[in-house]
Amino acid sequence: MLEVQDDDEVAKAALRRIAEDPELPEGERTQAEGAVTEDTAEALAYLVDPFDLVSEVPGVELQQASWSSERIDYDPDSPDWDLDEDDGADDEEEDGIG
Numbered sequence: 001m002l003e004v005q006d007d008d009e010v011a012k013a014a015l016r017r018i019a020e021d022p023e024l025p026e027g028e029r030t031q032a033e034g035a036v037t038e039d040t041a042e043a044l045a046y047l048v049d050p051f052d053l054v055s056e057v058p059g060v061e062l063q064q065a066s067w068s069s070e071r072i073d074y075d076p077d078s079p080d081w082d083l084d085e086d087d088g089a090d091d092e093e094e095d096g097i098g
Contacts, residue, residue: 001074002044003074004040004044007040010040010043010044011037011040011043013043013047014036014043014044014046014047015033015036015037017047018033018036018046032046040069041067041068041069044067050062050065
């Protein structure tokens with residue numbers, strides 16, 4: 001889980017990264033700039049390289065990576081946010097399975 005505390009700062013950092021990328025064609029640059037200013041998840045995707053996150057882990061080879069995000073109200077004191085629980089079992093119970 002990641003909490004973004006300042007959407008604007010994340011977008012600005014992504015815009016700097018895009019501006020510094022010499023291999024990005026102008027058409028793609030314009031599209032990327034629009035995406036990162038409209039969506040914080042897109043901005044974060046320009047700043048964090050999934051390959052870099054796992055490249056030093058022995059026995060791991062990244063085949064594909066994707067991002068998803070949603071806005072939530074996070075309360076670390078809530079029992080709903082117990083990170084030790086298996087979410088799959090809860091989801092099945094909510095769906096009437098299990």
